[in-house]
Amino acid sequence: MVEFEYVTPSSLEAALQVLGDASHTAMALAGGTRLLIDVRAGVVQPAILVDLRHLDTLEYIRFDDHCVAIGARTTLAQIEMNPLIQRYVPLLAEMASSFGSPLIRTSATLGGNIASFAQVADAVVPLLALDSTLLFQSAGNRRRQQLSAFITDHRRAAAHAHELITEVSVPVLPGNALWFYAKLGNRKANAIPIASVATVITIQSQRIQEARIALGAITPAPLRATHAEAVLLNESLPLRDQTIEHCLAVLATELQDPLDDMVASAGYRVLMGKALLRKALYHLRPVEQGDNKKMREE
Numbered sequence: 001m002v003e004f005e006y007v008t009p010s011s012l013e014a015a016l017q018v019l020g021d022a023s024h025t026a027m028a029l030a031g032g033t034r035l036l037i038d039v040r041a042g043v044v045q046p047a048i049l050v051d052l053r054h055l056d057t058l059e060y061i062r063f064d065d066h067c068v069a070i071g072a073r074t075t076l077a078q079i080e081m082n083p084l085i086q087r088y089v090p091l092l093a094e095m096a097s098s099f100g101s102p103l104i105r106t107s108a109t110l111g112g113n114i115a116s117f118a119q120v121a122d123a124v125v126p127l128l129a130l131d132s133t134l135l136f137q138s139a140g141n142r143r144r145q146q147l148s149a150f151i152t153d154h155r156r157a158a159a160h161a162h163e164l165i166t167e168v169s170v171p172v173l174p175g176n177a178l179w180f181y182a183k184l185g186n187r188k189a190n191a192i193p194i195a196s197v198a199t200v201i202t203i204q205s206q207r208i209q210e211a212r213i214a215l216g217a218i219t220p221a222p223l224r225a226t227h228a229e230a231v232l233l234n235e236s237l238p239l240r241d242q243t244i245e246h247c248l249a250v251l252a253t254e255l256q257d258p259l260d261d262m263v264a265s266a267g268y269r270v271l272m273g274k275a276l277l278r279k280a281l282y283h284l285r286p287v288e289q290g291d292n293k294k295m296r297e298e
């Protein structure tokens with residue numbers, strides 16, 4: 001039987017104290033949808049599980065200086081249903097609606113998904129395309145880091161033990177943005193994805209001013225396809241078939257070391273990544289326009 005101590009701190013500070021104590025191995029427990037499976041399987045052996053469930057201060061979605069700020073303990077179900085997210089960062093709501101199953105979404109948290117360091121972390125893909133920033137807190141310390149830097153930071157596992165992700169800050173999509181999100185799996189619910197794509201494009205005078213393309217479930221970690229993005233700059237809309245095919249050819253060179261497992265072969269994942277990006281570039285969606293000021297005040 002796996003044995004560990006279980007604590008339920010009543011404040012963030014108390015949780016950070018336990019996590020920061022180097023005399024034992026403590027791990028944060030959020031929704032438990034990954035950690036408890038790993039504990040049971042012996043993949044991790046924490047001496048203490050620090051349950052974050054009672055920390056309401058980490059559960060919020062609000063406007064904060066042109067960003068939507070999301071507390072790390074916010075569940076995927078809350079993200080899926082939230083009107084601010086649906087209006088201002090719709091690809092995040094779209095991702096949440098296809099995450100796991102309705103049951104999993106009520107437990108799984110945004111912070112837990114990012115911190116899992118999993119090859120498949122669905123929330124990371126739209127958050128990368130949205131250029132999101134993470135707030136980390138440890139006992140007596142706070143720091144911010146771009147999600148893109150966190151993903152490629154090889155020291156992150158070591159730092160992880162003493163720090164909590166406490167907030168994810170997502171820049172609001174401007175009115176001249178177009179977006180797309182799609183995930184492909186072998187079935188609709190609780191499927192391990194074969195590929196996912198999130199795209200954000202901003203337009204100035206009918207030309208592409210900025211392009212962000214993120215892909216998940218293909219390479220060992222979600223990635224920003226910066227070379228494929230560069231192909232789209234200054235191109236006019238609608239995109240020419242030739243430009244799209246060039247963009248896809250460049251993307252293929254960026255999908256290094258594709259995952260090859262019982263869910264899908266490496267070749268199939270790359271093929272599906274390209275297919276999803278092709279679909280994205282033909283079906284970019286406008287940001288819903290509305291009474292933004294009223295919405296922000298609500």
Ligand SMILES: Cc1cc2nc3c(=O)[nH]c(=O)nc-3n(C[C@H](O)[C@H](O)[C@H](O)COP(=O)(O)OP(=O)(O)OC[C@H]3O[C@@H](n4cnc5c(N)ncnc54)[C@H](O)[C@@H]3O)c2cc1C
Nearest residue numbers: 028030031032033034035100109111112113115121122165
């Ligand atoms: C049936 C099923 C379906 C699933 N479907 C999907 C899916 O569609 N897409 C997908 O991406 N994943 C899926 N998962 C995996 C899992 O549900 C997600 O990764 C989930 O978001 C993890 O969040 P959690 O709150 O449950 O984290 P936990 O399991 O509580 O924790 C996971 C890890 O993150 C750490 N952690 C948690 N919160 C924080 C924090 N705030 N700061 C720092 N570290 C923290 C924990 O210590 C642990 O190491 C599925 C799992 C199951 C069992």
